[in-house]
Amino acid sequence: MALMITDKCINCDVCEPECPNAAISQGDEVYVIDINKCTECIGHYDDPQCVEVCPVDCIPLNPNKIETEEQLWEKFHQLTKQT
Template sequence: MALRILDDCINCDMCEPECPNGAIALGEAIYEIDSAKCTECVGHYDKPQCVRACPIACIAPDPERVEDDAGLLAKYLSLYPQ
């Protein structure tokens, strides 16, 4: 499933540069993840880099955007056609 940034985000700027898909951007109050671009780093890394970089662990799976590994890989392939 795509990830989301929770309301306790402190806008530390650690996650945004780590996203290989450019899915993270500063929203009106906190950073936000564009679910259309979030592949949980499938195709790039073994684990989501934003989760690894977040110092307060405020990035979690988005229950409204359930996707399996095959769906995440398909999204990656649509973002980076070969």
């Protein structure tokens, strides 16, 4: 699954620079995660870095973007142009 940022986000700016895929950006009211770029940090880290640094615990799995670990690895390879 990709991750998502809920409306509990306080716009603290700590998650955006931690994303190795540049999937996080400032939205209209809170930060947002591009589901096409989010790999839950697979290929980069053992755990999602945005979740690790979030001080308010507002980054759950996105129930609208269910992906297997294999699909996340494929997305990682596509994003980094590795096959």
